Amino acid sequence: MAVNSKGGWIQDRILGSGGFGQVVLWKHEDNDQYIAIKTCRVQNEMTEKHKQRWKLEVDIMKRLDHTNVIAARDVPPPLEVTENELPLLAMEYCSGGDLRKVLNLPESACGLKEYEIRNLVKDISSAIEYLHGKRIIHRDLKPENVVLTQSEDNKTVYKLIDLGYAKELDQSSVCTSFVGTLQYLAPELFASQKYTCTVDYWSFGTVVFECITGYRPFLPQVPPVTWHREVCQKSPEDICAYYDSDGVVKFSKKITSPTHLCRSMQAYFEQWLRIMLRWDPRQRGGGLGEDRKPQCFKFLDTMLDMKIVNILNVSTNQLLSYPLMEQLSMQDLQRTIEQETKIKVADQDILFASGAPPEPNQGASQCWNVPGEEDWVVFLFKKGDQNDPKIKFKSIPPRVQQIVKEPSTLLPYPEQKKAWAEAVWFCNEQVIDFKRLILSQRAAMLSLLRTNSSFLKLKAKMVNECDQLLAKLQYFKESLQFDLNTYADQRATGGIVSDDLFKKWKNVGEEMEMIKTQREQVNRVDQLATALTTKIVELQRSPFARAKQNETLEEMEKKSRELYQDLRQAGRGNREQYKDHKPMVQVVVKCVMSRDKSLSDLYTHLNKICGCKHELFKILPDIQKCCKDISEASDKLLKEQRSRQEDIWNLVRRAQIQASGDVARQDSRSSSNPGSDHASMLLSICGESTAPESIRVCEDNKEQVRRMGIMLDDVLREQDEYTSMMDWSFLPPLDNT
Known part of the structure; x- marks a missing residue:
């Protein structure tokens, strides 16, 4: 076939024909530029009125300039016609067809x-x-x-x-x-x-x-x-x-x-x-x-x-839509949802596709997104177990119901075409519904995993703090027992004693034994949490966790489109073979059966996800209570430890006072020994049960007593030497009688 070419422009194809005109697409061979040119096919047969109308269109088009009105272009010189011919109309080329x-x-x-x-x-x-x-x-x-x-x-x-x-x-x-x-x-x-x-x-x-x-x-x-x-x-x-x-x-x-x-x-x-x-x-x-x-x-x-938010009520598979007025809050939107669905605001679990919930203090516009080819849908769940979902399957259109009931009944072509068109729509809606529900279970799973992540962190914190508490308790018990033993030893040697203090320490030790019961509660909650985590891991391995579509529904939707297209393209003379609706009815019936089975399985999976989330929120207060009890027990343990240290320090101060009094009353040679005894007594009272600061203070006190004894010895020795060197002749002789 010869190629029509003029001055570098090649005729590509005819885009369309009208009463008098024909639009031809031309392509430049050098730069791949396209231009659509409208020519008059029958200008010799046109009346003067028609010619004027043609010229008017060209004139109007050249004066218009708007994004949504086809733009006129200059006719390339090689394609221009003579002055005696009707003018050409060159236009931009729109590749998407009409x-x-x-x-x-x-x-x-x-x-x-x-x-x-x-x-x-x-x-x-x-x-x-x-x-x-x-x-x-x-x-x-x-x-x-x-x-x-x-x-x-x-x-x-x-x-x-x-x-x-x-x-x-x-x-x-x-x-x-x-x-x-x-x-x-x-x-x-x-x-x-x-x-x-x-x-x-x-x-x-x-x-x-x-x-x-x-x-x-x-x-x-x-x-x-x-x-x-x-x-x-x-x-x-x-x-x-x-x-x-x-x-x-x-x-x-x-x-x-x-x-x-x-x-x-x-x-x-x-x-x-x-x-x-x-x-x-x-x-x-x-x-x-x-x-x-x-x-x-x-x-x-x-x-x-207008901003319109689409919310899928997952429990009923019903798509709700609400216009968002200015300054509409999330609480206002939730109250509107409650009026229609009867799900109380407190029981509504609204999730984005990411699994994150809306911010309660922000406006309802956060549930809206700029319209796109893919619908933006927010998912509504009811908190708690979803044991009995009231699924609302999309009803079959009346015309489709008619051909399903009477597949052999002949219909006029326009009616048959409309019935088959609605069958295509119905199959397509099942695919869309299933995809939405897959997205809803994914959102629910992401929400569960998001919540479970915080849950596991809190559980780990509970177990860790419980272990730390028991370690503190063990140290407390050992140090208390050492203090009690040391106290008994120094009491037997005549040291400082206090029966009330001894009794108090023993009572505290018995009270602290009750902390051990915290381990039993933590173990119980930990076992529940571990079992729940196992369920969540199993849910992640479910086929629905990775599913994106239902292949059977997709296949039936595709088959319905093919049947409809064949019906339309058959032409008047070849429609006899399509008068029987059985092929389309078979597609619709198979689509319904696959939908019912798939949605039943999908809702079972959704129930498990919602059940796990519900169970998680039931265990969460127990973990929070355990953490609170552990924190309170730890504070109490620390308080009693400090109280016992204060008691020991009081004994230290009493020993220091007593030691200082003894040093002042005794002579220089004997003063160091009692001081040393008191220091030993203090050390025996404080023992290893006190903090390092207590031991250091006792050692310092012992060193001070030792130095004081040495100083007194030196003073007494110097005094004796000075006394022996003095002249005592002026004194009268001693009377030995």
């Missing part, structure tokens, strides 16, 4: 994920508001005119394209031309009535409804004339219409089919859609606010900025 391509994916059969819807609505509403601010009505909003591209931070960006039907408002802001795609047209456009920019509100609301549910809101398979006749009867608040089993048209103010939205966000979107899908164009959009901004965009901004 929104219709995304909606046609099997996983989008019942709508897009919440994160995708939020981004889409935010981007396209910004583009519409920008166009209306430029006094431009798009008039042809539909999934085919929304394209996707990736930003530098790898985020999907949605852009509006194809302004071929766009019209600049005149001064009266009213138009009358009939344009656009019928399935997304506002009623006044369909009826060729005068219209304003609110026609874009209807089309935008219709596109958003389809992105949420997978189908258009009002009788999507009905011919235009019948559609207009039936839907015009809706009330201002109705946002969808469908045929019931009797063929009667029913309207609803709520979304009646399965979606991927959390309940809070779905309620907000339902409220917003009631504004956007009003039949009366004067009421549509809610009018203008005081700042001249349309109320529908103001409400949308508030809605998309």
Whole structure:
């Protein structure tokens, strides 16, 4: 096949074709630059009005500059056309394709994920508001005119394209031309009535409804004339219409089919859609606010900025969602949870995926995270044993129940397609639910391990302090016994005595013997803690501790998507082989059986984790009490040891006083011996049972007595020598008679 090349630009492929135009992707062979160029395929067959519309689109596109509106580019000179031809429209290339391509994916059969819807609505509403601010009505909003591209931070960006039907408002802001795609047209456009920019509100609301549910809101398979006749009867608040089993048209103010939205966000979107899908164009959009901004965009901004926390009530497998108002505290959030779940605030065990609990003194916003492709979920457990969890399995949608009960009953293709789409949604929800529960058990296990770590440290502290206490007690007993023995010995030799003191020491020794019973209590608690630790180790070895998914559920979800895709791609002539629902029913039944078995096993494992945590908190007070008792016993032991030392020091002081008195009364030669005896007596009283300071004081006292004796001997000797040298002749002779 010949390659179309012009001046270094190579034609890559055709991106799309419309009524008159065709968009071709070109790639530069040197720098891999891409550019999309819209050309007119049938300009020779176009009326002057159509040519003017073509030129208007090119002119409008060149004047626009917004992130969410496709950007016009300069046409490369080698690709430019002659002046006689209709101008080309060069545009940036968006590699993600259009929104219709995304909606046609099997996983989008019942709508897009919440994160995708939020981004889409935010981007396209910004583009519409920008166009209306430029006094431009798009008039042809539909999934085919929304394209996707990736930003530098790898985020999907949605852009509006194809302004071929766009019209600049005149001064009266009213138009009358009939344009656009019928399935997304506002009623006044369909009826060729005068219209304003609110026609874009209807089309935008219709596109958003389809992105949420997978189908258009009002009788999507009905011919235009019948559609207009039936839907015009809706009330201002109705946002969808469908045929019931009797063929009667029913309207609803709520979304009646399965979606991927959390309940809070779905309620907000339902409220917003009631504004956007009003039949009366004067009421549509809610009018203008005081700042001249349309109320529908103001409400949308508030809605998309709302912080919503998702909490999985693990015991019932129910996902709760709550909007977070400003300054909402954790206590306020917990009281709200209590009102719905009947779980008292004191019994709520709220955990993050990390296993850590929220800070009670911080706001409830800590339970919220910036929306992402993966849902941010906080897990709610009920404290205590989880012996009888009331699991709420996600119910099978009514259409799926119908084909399960009657798998051979033929259905019209639109009904069959919707039933199979809901089967895909159901299988996907089982996979999501199981993954959430796996994350919940992981959070519970991490919380248990986190608590067990502190628990083991406290237990080790208890055992260590108990060992130290018993060692102190042994030293106390040995030193006390030595003091008692030494006291008895010096009493027998006539030393200082005190019967009251002796009796007191013996009583204290008997009291301290009671400390030994602390070891029995510690051993009992230690055995319980060791047994619990063994259980926790076994839980860590469980297959659920490493599980990330259920392979059977994943396989059934994949199979359901394949069946749905085959049904859609079969074409009208080849759908006979898919009229039998048995293949899809088999997938659904196997999915349910696998879910029931897996969740039963998973909840058994969860019960064991919660049971261990409950048991841990039952043992924890015993450990804390043991630590407290050990600390008090240690303090008492130290107090008695100090008291006995004070008693010994009192005896030391008495001995010192007595020794000093004896030294003053005795002569120089005999004074040293009693002092030495008193020092010996003091040493015998103090003995080895006293502290090193006591022994040192006794030795110092003994040394002082010895030195005092030597000093007295020297004084007496010098006095004798001095006396012998004196002249005593003046004294009268002694009378010996």
